[in-house]
Amino acid sequence: MNEQTPTQQNNPDEISLKELILIAKDWTSYLWGRKWLFILVGCLGGAIGFAYSIYLTKPEYTAKITFAMEQKSGGAASALGGLASSLGIGDIGGASSSGMFGGENILMLMKSNRIIHEALKAPLDELKGDHLLNAYVKNHFDKELKEKKIALFPKTFDSITSTRAQDSLLLLITKNIREKQLIAERADKKTTIINLEVKDQNEQWALLFSKMLVQHAIDLYMEIKVGKLITTERELTRKRDSIRGLLDGSITTLAIETDLNSHAPLMRYKTKQAKKQVDVEVLKTMYGNVIQNLEMTKFQRSQEEPIIEIIDEPILPLEVKEFGKTKGIVLGSFIFILVTLIYAIIQKKIVDVF
Numbered sequence: 001m002n003e004q005t006p007t008q009q010n011n012p013d014e015i016s017l018k019e020l021i022l023i024a025k026d027w028t029s030y031l032w033g034r035k036w037l038f039i040l041v042g043c044l045g046g047a048i049g050f051a052y053s054i055y056l057t058k059p060e061y062t063a064k065i066t067f068a069m070e071q072k073s074g075g076a077a078s079a080l081g082g083l084a085s086s087l088g089i090g091d092i093g094g095a096s097s098s099g100m101f102g103g104e105n106i107l108m109l110m111k112s113n114r115i116i117h118e119a120l121k122a123p124l125d126e127l128k129g130d131h132l133l134n135a136y137v138k139n140h141f142d143k144e145l146k147e148k149k150i151a152l153f154p155k156t157f158d159s160i161t162s163t164r165a166q167d168s169l170l171l172l173i174t175k176n177i178r179e180k181q182l183i184a185e186r187a188d189k190k191t192t193i194i195n196l197e198v199k200d201q202n203e204q205w206a207l208l209f210s211k212m213l214v215q216h217a218i219d220l221y222m223e224i225k226v227g228k229l230i231t232t233e234r235e236l237t238r239k240r241d242s243i244r245g246l247l248d249g250s251i252t253t254l255a256i257e258t259d260l261n262s263h264a265p266l267m268r269y270k271t272k273q274a275k276k277q278v279d280v281e282v283l284k285t286m287y288g289n290v291i292q293n294l295e296m297t298k299f300q301r302s303q304e305e306p307i308i309e310i311i312d313e314p315i316l317p318l319e320v321k322e323f324g325k326t327k328g329i330v331l332g333s334f335i336f337i338l339v340t341l342i343y344a345i346i347q348k349k350i351v352d353v354f
Contacts, residue, residue, distance in 0.1 A: 030348055031341075041340045042333040049332020050325055057323040061203040063210035063314035065196045066187070069106065070307040110184040110196065110217050116174050119212040121157055130155055132209050136173055139202045182213075193311070203318050210314055218308055229301040236294040243290060247283040254280055 031038075109115060120133040127135060134152045137145065144150045150169060157166070181200055187193040198210040257273035 027348075031344065034344060037344075038337055038340060041336045045332040045334070045336025046329040047332070048336075049328035049330070051328075052332065053323045053325045053328030057328075058201045059320045059322045060199055060201060061206045061318040061320050063198045063206040063318050064312065065210050065214050065310065065314060066312040067194055067196075067214065067308060067310045069192045069194065069309075106194065106221070107184045107186070109220065110194075110213065111178050111182060113171075113174055115213060115217050115220060116177060116182075117159075117170065118216045119209060120170075120173070122212055122216070123155060124208060124212075126204070126208060131157070132205060132212065133157065133170070133173070135202070135205050136177075137169075139200070139205060140173075140176075203316065203320075206318060207314050207316065214310075221306070221308070226301055226305045229297060229304060233294065233297045233301065236290055236297055240287070240290045240294060243283060243287045247280065247287055250276055250279045250283055 120136065121131050123129050123131050131153070134155075137150070137152055141150055145152070150165075153166060153170075154161075159167070162170070181198060183195075183197040183199075185195055187195050196210060196214060198206045198213065200206040200209070254273065254276040257276055
């Protein structure tokens with residue numbers, strides 16, 4: 001019985017090394033014959049990439065602010081719950097709202113519509129009394145402004161007098177800023193250091209908006225955190241000054257009555273003097289209580305008021321990210337050459353088949 005040799009058992013579909021070399025030479029010859037086409041296409045792609053980097057892309061500036069926030073304990077608030085109830089002011093102990101700003105809530109506050117709107121609407125001397133909202137429209141909606149599809153906002157813009165079109169544009173701008181241009185995050189989960197980044201094509205706008213955003217966020221934080229305590233302190237200060245005026249007047253009147261009745265033989269002539277003496281004692285007691293309550297309110301405020309310290313502020317020139325000219329040339333050349341190469345391979349395959 002005849003046996004087949006190992007060479008005879010080889011699969012006829014297998015390609016030998018010699019055939020691989022011949023195929024490689026064929027492809028090399030084919031592609032080398034089109035070298036000038038690849039060079040021309042590469043130059044064309046590089047020129048288009050260069051033009052793209054200059055005329056169709058804009059630099060992106062980043063303003064960074066880092067601040068630390070220390071929240072104090074509000075445990076002492078309950079001890080002062082009935083501090084101003086006798087004066088009709090309210091419960092001081094309810095002023096604490098530390099839980100509202102625990103965890104990630106402070107970061108959500110930075111991205112809230114209220115804070116972004118307030119930062120955009122605030123008039124600035126750097127913009128000659130105009131606000132950042134109009135500056136944003138000029139930077140990002142220049143084409144629509146020229147075509148009169150939209151108009152600039154009034155300098156005294158507010159939500160009461162605004163139109164439906166203005167509100168729609170404001171919401172669109174707010175959404176773009178929150179989703180594409182604003183980053184607020186903790187430096188570390190274990191710290192209270194907050195990093196804020198604002199990105200924009202206009203360097204001045206990014207700088208001013210980042211500062212205004214942080215300032216309005218801090219103002220709102222303070223208003224909710226210790227706003228009631230500040231109101232109570234002002235009310236107690238007003239009562240203190242009022243009572244002190246009455247007390248001074250009563251003391252003066254008592255002194256006059258005392259002088260007039262110093263030689264009076266009968267007690268009935270000293271009635272007014274006695275009444276004024278009672279008034280002085282009552283006013284002294286009221287004045288002492290108000291002073292005590294005022295000092296306790298100041299102490300409570302010092303315990304509740306958080307410490308916010310700006311660590312790093314943005315300064316000019318800001319960090320800038322550009323689509324470089326070299327990057328444009330290299331990327332453009334690579335894409336055009338790659339597309340041409342794929343087309344040449346497909347073309348040869350079709351020719352070989354037919």
